[in-house]
Amino acid sequence: MNWYLQSGKESDVVFSTRVRLARNLKDMKFVGHMNKKDEEALLEKMQSITPSLGYGLKFLRLKDMDNLTKLSLVEKHLISPDFAKHKTETGAIMINDEENICIMINEEDHIRIQVLSSGLELNQTLALAQEIDEKLETLVNYAFSEKYGFLTACPTNVGTGMRISVMVHLPALTATGNSKKVLEAANNFGMNIRGVYGEGSKPQGDLYQISNKQSLAVTEDEIAKNIKAITDKIAEQERLARKFLGKDRTELSDRVYRAFGELRYAMKISSDEAKELISTVKLGTDMGIITELNDLKVNELILYTKPANLQKRVGKSLEEYERDIKRAEVIKEIINE
């Protein structure tokens, strides 16, 4: 089963863990300074080493993918929106069937190794990213400085080239009006924390991403340790907020079950509304209130209500209004299956 449908550690609060390593080749110009020929050389080099790298990775050029497939990868956080949009001709990925490894080629750096896990899984995810990194280093020559570490296109990534991102679901902190305070505290600990979707104070779906600001003059293990400490702290606060909400069990049950009722019986539903309702329903499931669902179904709801993955699931391209109707059907399928 693909990682994003699985239920990982601390999945009541932590949705996923991602480790990303930015790497560049020594004997090539950086991205942005390459001409067409350079870019083609990079792609050919990476394609040629894919079988040797292993892990069941397949080399796929963006230009060989339809638009829906690219957008579905963006929705799964496997490739960046900018990459899907601006590197349609010269971008490529190396990806495995489980989709827990996705290496972007010719994004902001020559190579961006990404490893993803469900739930909070820092050590294992980091270990796999490091293992791939070491194996890759036997196949290509990295741009590396003894003084600074790995060299990257953007100075903020120089050093370890690593960014760890943990996606957390904070409906109770949001509902009790405490999310801002908690997130500001995290920022003071050298972490970026931002809403995954939308603008403004309340991200859609109550999803937030915690990631490290610093990648220089710090070891990979230290970054992982700090991310772990902050995530634990935020998860603790979220669980306290849930306990507080749970004191008025009737009020909370009413709220989560009404969301479930609307989700189950709507005949058309937008992506935004689905995110809101699923967030509330997930809270109900994670708190053991809603017994009609389990983690797998909630993860399916999250994935298949996103526009591109919805269309991928039904196997055809749909206009927005048709999507809203089909989304309601797919939600019923998942709930009733």
Place this chain on the structure above:
Amino acid sequence: MNWYLQSGKESDVVFSTRVRLARNLKDMKFVGHMNKKDEEALLEKMQSITPSLGYGLKFLRLKDMDNLTKLSLVEKHLISPDFAKHKTETGAIMINDEENICIMINEEDHIRIQVLSSGLELNQTLALAQEIDEKLETLVNYAFSEKYGFLTACPTNVGTGMRISVMVHLPALTATGNSKKVLEAANNFGMNIRGVYGEGSKPQGDLYQISNKQSLAVTEDEIAKNIKAITDKIAEQERLARKFLGKDRTELSDRVYRAFGELRYAMKISSDEAKELISTVKLGTDMGIITELNDLKVNELILYTKPANLQKRVGKSLEEYERDIKRAEVIKEIINE
């Protein structure tokens, strides 16, 4: 089965038909002019003739009923709110088990014969009321004037002493903003038409009551004929409005099924909110969209979500907040039974 749980003619629009005959006794002062002794004499007289009148009627004094029972009768439109409130010591009813006959004693007049039916059932309801009236006339002496007809406490009832009321459900006329226009037209035909619940332009539950203004210089059959004509006209307009709404089947299905979802999954719900949701759900059931319910269940939902009937059903008196929780439970029971 009690009449209000049955599904009558044209029940998609017409909820119920009621015929009321106001009668007074010749040899007694009118209500409001009687002293305690007079009132007691009236009650004893009526009690004494109850067995002879037949129809399985039982004579019950309001002072022998608990408050919940009285309020449950008000909610079923079997007695008036004023009667329940102000005649606790000196009021009485003659009622049968089916509750389709309810004669109020010492309300605004000495006697108010009421016969009720589910759906649109003018002739049969009127015929039964007339039959009871004639039989009663053999047991008591009515105050009657050759010139004016039956004499009543309020001049507006003099003549036939009859008021026919038809309760109609007009969710589509309300939703399309046409209810006001249609209701004004009805008023011009000598009919009163008003929301059954609440004040303002939109009655709760989209229920309206059509009744005759005139009871003098007109025959009972003419009143019934006019009520029938106006009700048919309004029902036709409501069905046209439903057809119009039904053109966007998805929009309408979405609306009625979301209401069903909330109703089914709410963990606490007020009487007012239940009325609104049930009105929408009834529209969905009557239009063949919601297949999870039938007329009986909808009628049960309407009845048992009303505060006093809810408490009668669960067999105990409850505070408002407890009622809201119990109401949600009872709704689930009815839907799932």
